[in-house]
Amino acid sequence: MGRDGYYMYSTIYWLFLPFALFRLLQSATTFFDLRLDPEIRIKFYLLKSAYYCFTDDFQLARQQPELQYDPNVLDWPEKRIENPAVYRRQALVLGHLDRLTQALSRGSDGRMPVSFGEFEDKIRDDDAFRSTCSAALDLFNDFSFPMRPVLSRLLMAQAIFHRLILFSYTRKTSIAELEQAVDWFVASEDFKSELKWSDDIEQFLPAVLEYVKERVRWISEDDYGLSPS
Numbered sequence: 001m002g003r004d005g006y007y008m009y010s011t012i013y014w015l016f017l018p019f020a021l022f023r024l025l026q027s028a029t030t031f032f033d034l035r036l037d038p039e040i041r042i043k044f045y046l047l048k049s050a051y052y053c054f055t056d057d058f059q060l061a062r063q064q065p066e067l068q069y070d071p072n073v074l075d076w077p078e079k080r081i082e083n084p085a086v087y088r089r090q091a092l093v094l095g096h097l098d099r100l101t102q103a104l105s106r107g108s109d110g111r112m113p114v115s116f117g118e119f120e121d122k123i124r125d126d127d128a129f130r131s132t133c134s135a136a137l138d139l140f141n142d143f144s145f146p147m148r149p150v151l152s153r154l155l156m157a158q159a160i161f162h163r164l165i166l167f168s169y170t171r172k173t174s175i176a177e178l179e180q181a182v183d184w185f186v187a188s189e190d191f192k193s194e195l196k197w198s199d200d201i202e203q204f205l206p207a208v209l210e211y212v213k214e215r216v217r218w219i220s221e222d223d224y225g226l227s228p229s
Contacts (some may be wrong), residue, residue, distance in 0.1 A: 004137070006120075012136045013104075013119045017052075018162070020104035020113040021098070029095045042178070043168050044218055049215040050161035051101075053154060056211075060153045063207035069150050089139070090151035097137040103132045105211030145197065149204070156208045158184060159195055163218070178216045182209060 011128075013022055025044065028094055053060075061069035071089035079087035092100070112124070122129040130137075144226050145152045160182055167173065167181045186205065 019051050019101040023105045024100050045219040046165045055094050061150045084147045160212050
């Protein structure tokens, strides 16, 4: 991750590919009512929560124990070099995320995401496409967990959201079961072997769990008064 190349490109592609699919699904939701099928509704909103998580750096930083984080400080270009853990932006603004996922959604037939080969060619040879990806490239350039603690929380939240999406495909799932599934996952051998990259994870895992569970509780069956009486 210290330089441009295959590992940087593949990391960005595979991290954001699900959100290119989300954009395609989002455009299709105009043709059916999500309230008609609770199972589809849960899957859709889990993916939506994971999508907006990539813009939620300040909320993740505020979770206890709170992290010092100020990427908008006036002299940020110098500050982020001196102390990247505090002053380097560790998420995407919504405009950058939308443009990136839209660019990834433009496959050969307009209804499929680009393949990794297409992505790799375009990010190397297409200046406009590379500019669209520039915020994501900056996000992961010289990445390390100690130097990007907010992004570390974000990536852990991503792992849990996507695990919940897989969990919801194997059974009929309620909101309460999703919250339980979060605890099951972090106690599992899979979590310990695949995601517990250091002992430091125990220090910020409670913050990530609270963030994810709060978003899961937002997936309400209430229609917020939008349906006709």
